[in-house]
Amino acid sequence: MSFRLSYLADPGNPWFSWQYVRDNSDTILAAVREHASLTGRAVVIAVLIALPLSVLAYWFRPLAGPILAVSGVVYTIPSLALFAFIAPYLGTGATTVLVGLVLYALLLIVRNVVAGLNQVPPEVREAAEGMGYGRWRRLFRIDLPLALPGIVTGVRLATVSTVALVTVGVLVGHGGLGQLIFAGFQNNLYKAEIMTAALLCVALAVVLDLLLILVARLVTPWSPRRAR
Amino acid sequence: MIVAANPIGQAITWINDPLNWTNPGGMLDRLGEHLTISALAVALGCLVAWPLGLWLGHLGRGGGLVVLISNATLAIPTLALLTILPVVFASGFGKTPVVVALAVFAVPPLLANAYTGVRQADPEARDAARGMGLSSAQLLRRVELPLAVPYLAAGFRTAAVQVIATAALASFVNGGGLGQIIRTGFGIGIAAGGGQIVAGGVLVAGLALLAEVVLGGVERLVTPKPLRRGRQRLGRPRAADATGSA
Incomplete structure (x- = not known):
């Protein structure tokens, strides 16, 4: 009898099992809920911080460089290291994960919103000024609506990458579906558990992305519909 | 809520203990593991992606495939791939599955930049080369490849920084690397291991930032002077950028 990793060939360890899904539906649902809620909160907070930052970078050009540079450096820091910096101060709670996720999502959103705002044609800007629009009214009536495609791209990228990133939260015990993946790994490579969680992770990213595309269509009814 | 008393002070103490450097499983060991895994993964990635990207770019086809691959990997959680591959390879927990997952x-x-690098080659240069009687393979080797070098370097930097960052997660699957220092710190508990956690974070982040700076310099060096400014920076294609975070 070979002892060497015999469980790998074991038919009792299938890639996918409805039995597992049925028996553990509560755990799985709880993990999905935590995953989705962490993603949602992180993206919403990141948008709320990123929009004012981007407008600052747009209005005051000298600020654009530093804002993008700082968020770029934060983005280069590996997620594990970022969580390691935050955890000793905030403890091993969901807050630690949330702060890390927000910091990462920030860069993606800021970069795309700034690009979107800079794409507003100068003629349009001048026309708005000529019509007597002030800075604020121009921002809300002209600049931001025209930058919506950039904003949407940023939010979509941030959402999809946040969904993947939540799993690293395993480090502090709040990794959503990552908890299941890691538990499956520790549980003698329980393939069904790893696979179910990984597939749900990808599915969550796809569903959220499609939702955002739908929202984008609703808020930009003037943009041309492409068959893609 | 448990928090560490003075994580930074503890971290400085931890880093200053010579034993933490030279012990088996100490910083030097982990750094060696980290660099080995990363280098192998990047090399493997280059081996696969560069020929494919250059070839597709040369043919001018497969742009959709390149985008598809970028987007698909964006949604896959690193942790999932790191845990699934040991099962696929049936080789247990050695370095191979970790290296493949990182690759x-x-x-x-790498693929996106190789493809773009060849595609952006001046069509007139290409026509001139054809007019001089260069064969298709010669055209790729003597004209398109040299013109693509800055892009290859940019792709290499992005990929290397990303792999070094992601290699920290190898510690979850007992793959070693600097991430192990952080994980051990969490194992001790935040109150006692806070310093070690922060120290590990500093090492991982420092290595990633160092790689970014050094490879950025390399990228500049291999970019011919006239191309250094005015070119849209393609070093970080958007999709690849987002995967870089894990």
């Missing part, structure tokens, strides 16, 4: 994340930036 998968190195492919999109």
Whole structure:
């Protein structure tokens, strides 16, 4: 009898099992809920911080460089290291994960919103000024609506990458579906558990992305519909 | 809520203990593991992505494939791939599955930049080369490849930084690397291991930032002077950028 990793060939360890899904539906649902809620909160907070930052970078050009540079450096820091910096101060709670996720999502959103705002044609800007629009009214009536495609791209990228990133939260015990993946790994490579969680992770990213595309269509009814 | 008393002070103490450097499983060991895994993964990624990207670019086809690969890897959680591959390879927990998993994340930036690098070659240069009687293979080797070098370097930087960052997660699957220092710190508990956690974070982050700076310099060096400014920076294609975070 070979002892060497015999469980790998074991038919009792299938890639996918409805039995597992049925028996553990509560755990799985709880993990999905935590995953989705962490993603949602992180993206919403990141948008709320990123929009004012981007407008600052747009209005005051000298600020654009530093804002993008700082968020770029934060983005280069590996997620594990970022969580390691935050955890000793905030403890091993969901807050630690949330702060890390927000910091990462920030860069993606800021970069795309700034690009979107800079794409507003100068003629349009001048026309708005000529019509007597002030800075604020121009921002809300002209600049931001025209930058919506950039904003949407940023939010979509941030959402999809946040969904993947939540799993690293395993480090502090709040990794959503990552908890299941890691538990499956520790549980003698329980393939069904790893696979179910990984597939749900990808599915969550796809569903959220499609939702955002739908929202984008609703808020930009003037943009041309492409068959893609 | 448990928090560490003075994580930074503890971290300085931890880093200053010579034993933490030279012990088995100390910083030097982990650094060696980290660099080995990363280098192998990037090399494997280059081996797969560069020929494919250059070839597709040369043919001018497969742009959709390149985008698809970038987007698909964006949604896959690193942790999932790191845990699934040991099962696929049936080789247990050695370095191979970790290296392959990391190489998968190195492919999109390498591929996208190799493809773009060849595609952006001046069509007139290409026509001139054809007019001089260069064969298709000669055209790729003597004209398109040299013109693509800055892009290859940019892709290499993105991929390497990303792999070094992601290699920290190898510690979850007992793959070693600097991430192990952080994990051990969490194992001790935040109150006692806070310093070690922060120290590990500093090492991982420092290595990633160092790689970014050094490879950025290399990228500049291999970019011919007239191309250094005015060119849209393609070093970080958007999709690849997002995967870089894991």
